[in-house]
Amino acid sequence: MKRDFDEISDDEWVNHSFKPSRVLKSTPSSKSPSDLPSSPPPIESFAFGTKTQQLLASGSPSSSSDDCVIITQPKPSIHADLEDDDVEQNNDRPVSLGNRARRFIIDDDDDEQPAAQMLREGNRELTEVYDVKSCSDEEELELELEDDDVIGKALQKCAKIAAELRKDLYGSTAVCCDRYAEVDSSTVRIVTQDDVDAACMVEVPDFQPVLKPYQLVGVNFLLLLYRRNIGGAILADEMGLGKTIQAITYLMLLKHLNDDPGPHLIVCPASVLENWERELKRWCPSFSVLQYHGTARSAYSKELSSHAKHGLPPPFNVILACYSLFERHSVQQKDDRKLLKRWRWSCVLMDEAHALKDKNSYRWKNLMSVARNANQRLLLTGTPLQNDLHELWSLLEFMLPDLFATGDVDLKRLLNTEDGDLIGRMKSIMGPFILRRLKSDVMKQLVPKIQQVKYVSMGKQQEDAYKEAIEEYRKFSHSHIAKCSDVNLTTVVGVLPRRQISNYFVQFRKIANHPLLVRRIYTDEDVVRFAKKLHPRGAFGFECTLDRVVEELKSYNDYSIHQLLLSYGVSDSKGILSEKHVMLSAKCQALAELLPSLQKDGHRVLVFSQWTSILDILEWTLDVIGLTYRRLDGSTQVTDRQTIVDEFNNDTSISVCLLSTRAGGQGLNLTGADTVIIHDMDFNPQIDRQAEDRCHRIGQTKPVTIYRLVTKGTVDENVYEIAKRKLTLDAAVLESGVDVEHQGDLSEMTMGEILSSLLKA
Numbered sequence: 001m002k003r004d005f006d007e008i009s010d011d012e013w014v015n016h017s018f019k020p021s022r023v024l025k026s027t028p029s030s031k032s033p034s035d036l037p038s039s040p041p042p043i044e045s046f047a048f049g050t051k052t053q054q055l056l057a058s059g060s061p062s063s064s065s066d067d068c069v070i071i072t073q074p075k076p077s078i079h080a081d082l083e084d085d086d087v088e089q090n091n092d093r094p095v096s097l098g099n100r101a102r103r104f105i106i107d108d109d110d111d112e113q114p115a116a117q118m119l120r121e122g123n124r125e126l127t128e129v130y131d132v133k134s135c136s137d138e139e140e141l142e143l144e145l146e147d148d149d150v151i152g153k154a155l156q157k158c159a160k161i162a163a164e165l166r167k168d169l170y171g172s173t174a175v176c177c178d179r180y181a182e183v184d185s186s187t188v189r190i191v192t193q194d195d196v197d198a199a200c201m202v203e204v205p206d207f208q209p210v211l212k213p214y215q216l217v218g219v220n221f222l223l224l225l226y227r228r229n230i231g232g233a234i235l236a237d238e239m240g241l242g243k244t245i246q247a248i249t250y251l252m253l254l255k256h257l258n259d260d261p262g263p264h265l266i267v268c269p270a271s272v273l274e275n276w277e278r279e280l281k282r283w284c285p286s287f288s289v290l291q292y293h294g295t296a297r298s299a300y301s302k303e304l305s306s307h308a309k310h311g312l313p314p315p316f317n318v319i320l321a322c323y324s325l326f327e328r329h330s331v332q333q334k335d336d337r338k339l340l341k342r343w344r345w346s347c348v349l350m351d352e353a354h355a356l357k358d359k360n361s362y363r364w365k366n367l368m369s370v371a372r373n374a375n376q377r378l379l380l381t382g383t384p385l386q387n388d389l390h391e392l393w394s395l396l397e398f399m400l401p402d403l404f405a406t407g408d409v410d411l412k413r414l415l416n417t418e419d420g421d422l423i424g425r426m427k428s429i430m431g432p433f434i435l436r437r438l439k440s441d442v443m444k445q446l447v448p449k450i451q452q453v454k455y456v457s458m459g460k461q462q463e464d465a466y467k468e469a470i471e472e473y474r475k476f477s478h479s480h481i482a483k484c485s486d487v488n489l490t491t492v493v494g495v496l497p498r499r500q501i502s503n504y505f506v507q508f509r510k511i512a513n514h515p516l517l518v519r520r521i522y523t524d525e526d527v528v529r530f531a532k533k534l535h536p537r538g539a540f541g542f543e544c545t546l547d548r549v550v551e552e553l554k555s556y557n558d559y560s561i562h563q564l565l566l567s568y569g570v571s572d573s574k575g576i577l578s579e580k581h582v583m584l585s586a587k588c589q590a591l592a593e594l595l596p597s598l599q600k601d602g603h604r605v606l607v608f609s610q611w612t613s614i615l616d617i618l619e620w621t622l623d624v625i626g627l628t629y630r631r632l633d634g635s636t637q638v639t640d641r642q643t644i645v646d647e648f649n650n651d652t653s654i655s656v657c658l659l660s661t662r663a664g665g666q667g668l669n670l671t672g673a674d675t676v677i678i679h680d681m682d683f684n685p686q687i688d689r690q691a692e693d694r695c696h697r698i699g700q701t702k703p704v705t706i707y708r709l710v711t712k713g714t715v716d717e718n719v720y721e722i723a724k725r726k727l728t729l730d731a732a733v734l735e736s737g738v739d740v741e742h743q744g745d746l747s748e749m750t751m752g753e754i755l756s757s758l759l760k761a
C-alpha cells in the first residue's frame with residue numbers, strides 16, 4: 001500500500017528542489033517552497049515523515065478462487081538458545097561515554113556550523129546537565145510510580161533523552177511529534193552523497209557507491225546519535241532496503257569524518273558472513289576486515305591475543321563473527337570471547353538483531369558482556385517485533401542497557417500486549433532510537449508483492465492418517481479429563497502435560513504437511529524384519545543389539561525408514577517407497593502442478609520449509625517432477641552458502657532453491673527468484689516475512705508472488721490465523737494509526753487452545 005508521499009528522486013535530492021511538504025507531513029513547514037534556500041536545506045526539511053500508517057491487511061481475502069485466496073499486502077520461533085555459563089561481570093572497565101545514559105541540552109547553534117565539519121572536528125561535546133539516574137529520581141517523586149513499576153521507571157528515564165533527541169530529529173516544531181511512525185523521519189543532515197563519495201573511494205570498476213535518498217537519511221540518523229553520544233540505535237528498515245549498506249557507510253564515515261577507525265565488531269548469522277565481507281570490500285575497500293569464523297579462527301586467535309596483550313592497536317577495522325560464537329561453552333569459544341573483551345569496541349553491530357529477543361538467553365548475555373563497553377551498540381533488524389512486547393524490550397535493553405535494564409522482573413507478565421496505553425507509551429519513547437522505513441514508503445519503483453494463500457485438500461490416505469491421529473488424541477484426552485474431578489472440562493490445558501500437548505500438535509502438523517512423516521505404511525512386523533537385515537550391516541553401529549535397533553526403528557517415520565533401506569541397499573518384499581508415495585501429500589501434489597507451470601512462464605522459485613525432513617521430501621518431489629534445484633539449510637557449510645546463492649542468482653537453468661526458513665530465511669539476497677512458496681508457515685509470521693523478502697528487495701525487477709500453502713481442515717489453518725493476529729500487533733507497535741484495542745482479541749490461541757477446540761469436533 002502506497003503512503004501519501006512520493007520518494008524524493010536522486011535529482012531532486014542533489015538539487016534540493018523537493019518541497020518540504022512532501023517529506024514532513026505532520027508538522028508542515030512554515031516556509032513556502034519558494035523560500036527554499038539554494039544551499040543545502042535546513043535540517044528540518046529532511047524528514048521522511050509519514051502521517052497515517054497503513055494497517056497491515058488483516059489477511060481478509062480480497063479476491064479468491066475456491067482454493068486460492070489472494071490477500072492484500074500483509075504486514076506481516078526462533079532459534080533454540082544454547083547454553084553458556086561464562087558470562088563475566090567486568091566491573092573495572094572504564095565506563096564508556098556511550099553507555100552512560102545522559103540527558104542533553106542540544107545547542108541550537110550547532111545547526112549553523114557545517115555539520116560534517118563539526119563531526120570531523122570530533123565535536124561530540126554536549127551540554128550534559130545531569131545523568132538519567134538523578135533525572136529519574138526527580139520524576140519518581142513527581143509521578144509517584146509504584147516501586148515495582150520497572151517498566152514505568154525505565155520509560156520515564158528514557159523519556160527525557162527521547163524528548164531532546166526528538167527535538168533534534170524533528171526540529172523545534174515537533175514537540176507534538178510523538179507517533180512511532182515519525183521515526184520514519186530524520187531531519188538531520190550531517191553528511192551528503194559527496195561525503196560518502198569521499199569516504200568510500202571504491203576500487204571496483206563499474207561500481208559507484210551511491211546511496212538512495214532514504215539510505216542517506218538513515219546514515220545521518222546514525223551519525224546524529226553518535227554525535228549525541230547515544231550508546232545505541234536500531235535500524236529497523238524493512239528487509240531488503242539496504243541496512244547492510246547503510247551500516248557500512250556509517251562506519252566508513254566515522255573513520256573519514258571523525259577519525260574513528262574502530263575497531264568494530266559485526267555479529268551476524270553464518271549465512272550472511274560472506275555477504276558482509278563482500279559488501280565491506282565493495283563499499284569501503286580501505287577497511288581491514290577479519291572474518292573470525294571456522295578454521296581460520298584458531299589461527300587468528302593466538303596472534304590477536306598476543307597483539308592485545310602487548311597493548312598494540314587492533315590490526316583490523318572490523319571483525320566479523322557469527323552468533324554461534326556467543327552460544328556455546330567450549331573452551332575455544334570462551335577463549336574467543338575473552339579475546340573479544342580485550343578491545344574497547346567503537347561499534348558493536350548486530351545484524352538480524354531479533355536474534356537477541358530473549359534477554360535470558362546465553363547468547364544475549366554473552367554478547368552483552370562483550371558489547372556493554374562499546375561506544376555504541378547498533379542493531380539491524382527488519383523485524384524488530386517478533387512475538388511480544390517483552391521480546392522487543394530485550395532488544396531495547398541490549399541497545400541501551402542502562403536505560404532499559406529491568407533486572408530479574410518477569411517482563412512477560414509486565415508487558416501485556418493488550419495494554420494499549422503501554423504500547424502507546426513505548427511507541428512514543430522508543431521512536432527517536434529506532435529508524436524504520438517500509439518499502440512502500442521509500443521505493444518509488446517498488447515491484448509489487450502479491451500474496452496468495454493456496455488452500456490444498458488432502459487425498460484419502462492423508463486424510464485417514466490425520467483422522468486417526470485426531471481420534472487417538474481425543475481418546476487419550478478424554479480418558480485424562482475423566483480422571484479429573486470436573487468432568488465438564490472442555491480444555492486440555494492443565495490436564496495434559498505441556499509436552500504432550502506439543503507432541504500432539506507437532507504430530508498433526510507433520511501429517512498436514514506429509515503423511516510420510518509418521519509411520520503408517522511400515523508395520524511393526526515390517527520394522528522387525530528390516531531391523532534383522534540392517535543390524536548385521538551396522539546401520540546403528542556394530543555394538544548395538546538387535547532389540548535396540550528394533551526399538552529405534554519403531555520410532556522412525558515411514559520416510560526415514562525408506563531412506564535407511566535405500567542407503568543400505570536392503571531389498572525386501574515391502575522395501576523402499578515408490579514415486580507415488582511422495583505425492584501422497586496435498587502440498588506435494590500442488591507443487592507438482594505449480595512448479596512446472598511457473599518454470600514454463602519463466603519464473604524462478606524459492607521454497608521454504610521449517611523442517612529439513614520436509615526439504616528431503618521436497619528434493620524427492622523435484623526429482624520426480626524433473627526440475628533443477630539447489631538446497632541450503634543449517635547443515636550447509638558456511639563457506640558454501642554464498643556459492644549456492646551466487647549459483648542460483650546467476651544460472652537461470654536452476655528453477656528452484658530449497659531453503660530452510662531458519663538458515664536461508666535471513667539476510668540472503670536471492671533476487672534471481674521472483675516467486676516464494678512458504679511450504680509450512682511458522683507461528684511467528686516474522687520468520688516467514690523475512691523469508692519472503694529474500695527476493696523482494698533492492699535489485700528485484702519483476703513483481704514477486706508469495707504463495708502460502710495451507711492444508712484445508714487441519715491445524716495449518718489455525719497456524720495461519722495466529723500468524724495473522726500477531727501481524728496485527730506488529731502493525732500496532734511499529735506503525736502508527738492502529739489502535740490495538742480495536743483489533744479484537746489479541747490473546748494468542750495457544751497450541752493447547754487449538755487442541756482443546758479439536759476435542760469438540
Ligand SMILES: Nc1ncnc2c1ncn2[C@@H]1O[C@H](COP(=O)(O)OP(=O)(O)OP(=O)(O)O)[C@@H](O)[C@H]1O
Nearest residue numbers: 210211212239240241242243244245382667669698
Ligand atoms: N545504494 C545501493 N546501491 C546498490 N545496491 C544496493 C544499495 N542499497 C542496497 N543495495 C543492494 O540491495 C540488496 C539488499 O541490501 P541489504 O542486504 O543491505 O538489505 P537489508 O536491509 O540488510 O536486508 P535484510 O533485512 O534482508 O538483511 C543487496 O544486494 C545490496 O547490495
